[in-house]
Amino acid sequence: MDKLLEGICRLVSNQHSNQIRALTNKARKLSPSESGKLVGFFNTQPANLVLLEVIEEWARVGCGGDEFAGLLLGASHGYMSERRRESIELVWSGPDTHHVPVRRSEQVYIEIIDSAKETLFIGSYVWVNIPNIEAAIKSAITKGVDVRMLLESTDKDGATFFQDTVHRVAKELVGATVYVWPLDKRDSGAGGYPSMHAKCVVADSKRAFLTSANLTSAAMDKNIETGVLADGGNVPSMLSRQLLNMITQGDIQAYSQSLYVPPTADDGPKVIDIKELDQNQKYSGSLLIGYRNEKLEVDETRTFRVLTENDELPPKGALVIILGDEPLVGRYLWQKQQSMDGDRTYYSVTMRGQSSTNAIEVEESDWPLFRPFAVEVS
Structure with a gap:
């Protein structure tokens, strides 16, 4: 039965619910031995190949036509309900072609921050002050939202982006926590340390924005950057759980100066x-x-x-x-x-x-x- 259910899930995920309903109306009148009458029901070869696997498994399992039809309808209804619960939108920075409806990166950042009621987690390789976004974060903290930020802590070529951000957060965004990927948790090699290069924001495990854009004015307004906004569904909760699991495992830690220094033989404080x-x-x-x-x-x-x-x-x-x-x-x-x-x-x-x-x-x-x-x- 498991193989039949897996096949049905694959079938309904690629067909409109009306097509599945028409298939069930025909299947309901058939016995398992007559399942071959459904071969070629769809208009495309890929769909019919999946259907062939399903009806072969139906014949092997031997459940009645009404039961088989019920499995098809139930799977289709569940899939469409999940699709309605989840919304995916394209987010864009840079030249606008005016042919494709897209959202702007800064607009989406602020919308997600404003929507947070309990938790907000932001990840960015670089964060240079963007007044509108930082005002939204400050407002979230005032509302009691638990705000956390994961940033890259190794400035290069004499830059001070990270230290400037830490000082600004400590002064202007009291209540937010900055996390880093400690150097002793990274695999170093001849090329140096790998980077924390993720750019994302997730609110309440319900809304997530995954993007190529760093939190800089250039990325918000000038660069060509792209991303997706996931509203509902599994992606926001999975992203939130991944970040929290990294905290639990110690892969990322709340920032302190000791984490910014290359590791030594000292075991550190208890x-x-x-x-x-x-x-x-x-x-x-x-x-x-x-x-x-x-x-x-x-x-x-x-x-x-x-x-x-x-x-x-x-x-x-x-x-x-x-x-x-x-x-x-x-x-x-x-x-x-x-x-x-x-x-x-x-x-x-x-x-x-x-x-x-x-x-x-x-x-x-x-x-x-x-x-x-x-x-x-x-």
Whole structure:
């Protein structure tokens, strides 16, 4: 039966549903021994070759005409439903022929960023400031979207594109995380290190844009660049899962200066499980802390700095750790609130992006001394 089902799936994927319906009307009246009467039903040889395989397998399986017709109709309906659920559009930068309807790269980037409700992952070999796109990313962060960016970290010929981007993100896009492909994870050879050359963006595992265009003004407006926008279907979820799996496996990691330096024999700092952190223990320097991102179902490792009472409160949107009965990690926001009877004023602190949104309350009198336990080092 499996071989019959596989053949039917191949058949319906290349035929209009009306053609399949006409085939089923004829097949319903036949027995398996009469299946040869369907030979040559279609107008093209490739379609008839697939049909021949199907009816030979039908004769071998021996199911009735009604059952065979039902299999054809069910497979056709499922295929067409999936096709309607998935939309593929051509995206283009460069000269416009005015003969083919296409979308512009910057327009699609902004549309996908604006559509993100929970997660946004962007990949680019180079990223030079594009004001409209960075404004859209900033707006997404404000809405609580978990924004991640995978960039190439090895500038060439004395350029400083990557370092300029990291400094700009840390200053202008607080809450976004830059990922890199560490040098010690790449196969180096006589030609040097391979590159992170993917250009893509995926929102909520539902919409994805795969393109040849880097995030530069030239790629958006002047170069000839092409790509496809996948709305729905399997591609966005598969791309998102691939990127998250690379985080889990350690193939790509949240950026820190140590990942930008060629590897040495040193094993590097020890990863501390977030559950092992102790509010009363004194820590020095940066800590590599591992925790489970329950929202994305991946294990994360980030570099944090433990805060002291002399440190300023990290800006809203920063990734922080708050210790209590259970350690909380997320991008935090706070808002001053008052109880319904007006007798109590407090601050509500919410943690987003790493698990179900958690909130704690800090009394107004305690707020001047409130600090998260640690903040991510950007």
